[in-house]
Amino acid sequence: MAPPPHPPRPVVYTSVFLVLACVAAVSPAATAARFVCNATAPRASTCQALVSYAPPNATTLAAVRALFQLRSHRALLASNGLPITTPPSSPAPSPLRVRLPCLCSGGAGATFQRPTYRIRAGDTLDAIARGVFAGLVTFQDIAAANNVSDPNKIAVGQELWIPVPCSCDPVAGQPVVHFTYVVPPGSSVAGIAQDFATTEETLLAVNRMPDAKSLLAGQVLDVPLRACSSAISNTAIDRNLLVPNGSYILTANNCIMCGCSSYTWQLDCQPTQGISSSFCPAAKCGDMFLGNITTSPASSCEATTCSYAGYTNSTSFSILANLTTSSTCNAAAMSPNTQPAHSSAFRLASTRLRWTELVVYLHVILLCVGLLNHV
Template sequence: MAARFLLLPFLVIFLVPPAAAANFTCLSRGRAARCQGLVGYTARNATNLAGVMTLFQIRSFRSLLAANDLPLSTPSSRSVPAGSTLRVRLSCSCSAGRGASAHRPLYRVVPGDNLDSISRNTFDGLVTYQEIAAANNISDPSLIQLGQEVYIPLPCSCDEVEGLPVVHYAHLVAAGSTVSGIAAEFGTKEETLMSLNGITDPKTLQAGQVLDVPLRVCSSAISNASLDSGLLVSNGSYILTANNCVRCSCSSSSWELDCHPTQGISSSVCPVATCKALSLGNSSSAVCESTTCAYAGYTNTSSFRILTNLTTQSLCNTAGAPAPQPSGGFSPGVEAQSLYLLLLYISLAMALLGWGS
């Protein structure tokens, strides 16, 4: 009888229908096959930011704050209520046409665990037990050991979408959600969302399904020679780069990367970044144009340097502007009218002369 009870947790794996596979297509190769992705984690039980950081083995607490647009002064003890969702930034690696988090997180098995409970309860259904088993070469999902470390292959991708760079966000579909509603929430098109996730009929969307949602990113002036040349920042978040010396955020009002020196970082650690008289992130305005000292990346070969670039934006709308007027108030319209009257007068005069002859 005891043996049956020992088997029960493992039988549940096969009796409860598994969540939909969360594999994300990723066809990128070479340097483009590595990037930063996001997953949306909804806490089943109340926890705090430190607990989320530990679960996902996030190396930098600032990364968790940045992904959720939280102030850098936020303490790790800040509570995360049950049911609330946090964005977790992860390193993504693409191989064999699929994307998965690069080697992390690793989860240590505790009493009462099985691969299905780890999938559903611990990691909120972002990955299936079949995917965990395959990633760890576990032939029998019921055979896991206490204390065993298993790699959790969270879904991600580095591919461009419709020819544009994006940040791929793993979104867990909530009950009552629709494809059109999710598309509107994240600022993408319904057709794009369906195509990316292989959805032919929006009515087939299911609660618990993991969707690959492409988040638009801000354009930037970062040089291809920079160590962070692939930096992608989506709306509603920021990233610390250049050894944490620069904070770059993305605003949907301009869709231009906005970078400034990170507040609270010692000036002895971070080199000064300027464009002549302008400091990084500052602007000066003149007639019909604004010049900004934009972030252009950083190098760390012979010495650590923050690169900058002056960018100019036009402030005047010249599309409907009137043609410049000559000095003295001369008007092309008046000239044409005068010429017409003169020709009419000459024609009448010639007609009268002809009649009189």
């Protein structure tokens, strides 16, 4: 027999109440997110991690930098692949990536000392966690990290450490950059894996999830981002430099800009434009400057590059470089999936963007053909 079209109101109210109760019980906001972090080797217990932050309201890059106490505006630009000339007053994209130091302790990782937040009138720990920091932490996280016994008793002016979960662990034996990611509504494990050039199996294993169906909107997920390999020497100060695709980083006292190539998974480093040459020593490989590439006359598939090899400061500030050889013929086959800096916007408009990009590419090809015909 078909159920009555209008069930009694008490049943409706009870059903809604039970659903809400179940959601509250399993919601990731109800429990603290802990990222496994067992790295204990020298220097491996600390690293640079990335955090995805979706500002609750329209804001500027300068405001985000102040919220997370970032040491430089350029670091925020680099994490998001934004032009180095972008002013601090520019609107902050949402979400955006924030690079923060991560510390492993007791088998788990949290951002080291930063960010902190000073309590204002009307604040609650839950409002700080959900609103100000967009669900990256829970009020339980904040209370535990700051020894707050009663979350309802906080004082205006009190400074709190916001322990955003992070990790420094390698994945499958390879160093990665761990990305703290708040799952948007409508997401799937398969979609997130595709967006960030990883696999469903990796995401499930790293986050200790039983299956893909257990993913919840608002869950704080550990997404390991593959980093580009480099020619940096083991004796260099920045020997642990890890840069994922879709971003760049400034190193060697800001003299060198290194990006992750989306074709070869090799770190591509160049002198930073706009930095005084009198401050930055020249990096050369014989007669070749850093970033210069030559093709072998014997094989059009081999390219020799003057690659960045790190910097030292033992006796004087020096930028190291050496020659590396790579194959260019297999570059297209090696091309990884691009990791979008703002993945939720990418997912919502992915189909439209792909068609737009196809039309643009066709116009460019036709334009090139036309120019060639007139040569």
